[in-house]
Amino acid sequence: MADLAEFVREAEYLTSKGREAYLADSMDGALLRNAGERILIKVAAVAEKLPQAFKDAHPDVDWRGINRMRNLVAHHYDRGSHDLAWAALNVRIPELGTRLSQD
Known part of the structure; x- marks a missing residue:
């Protein structure tokens, strides 16, 4: 679970850069997308x-959706x-991080 918490922090840091930066048609945008x-x-x-x-024990988490997103990206x-x-x-x-940290 520590790994998952770290990935949540990484996602929060990445998204703090903003959607425009993430989707930018630039090297910085490409690097953010690759990291994401x-x-x-x-x-x-x-x-x-x-x-x-x-x-x-966590039926509210879309476990299949997590795998589908992996396949998509x-x-x-x-x-x-x-x-x-x-x-x-x-x-x-x-949201996943919040749900799982409530345990």
Whole structure:
């Protein structure tokens, strides 16, 4: 869970740069998107390894959605996936961190 908490902090730091910076057609934007995609992939890797009993105890978490987002960012490189990745980084990952920290 410590890994997941660290990835939540990384997502919060990245999104503090702003959506415009993340989606910018520049080297800085590309680096932010690459970092964001890596965060999403790492979150999914941690989630995949969690015991099923833990996942069952947290039915409010969209565990399948986490894996689907990983697949999207890992295999689709279009603008639409950047918008979805931003939404996951800015909203879904912090929500996940909040839910899991309540344990």
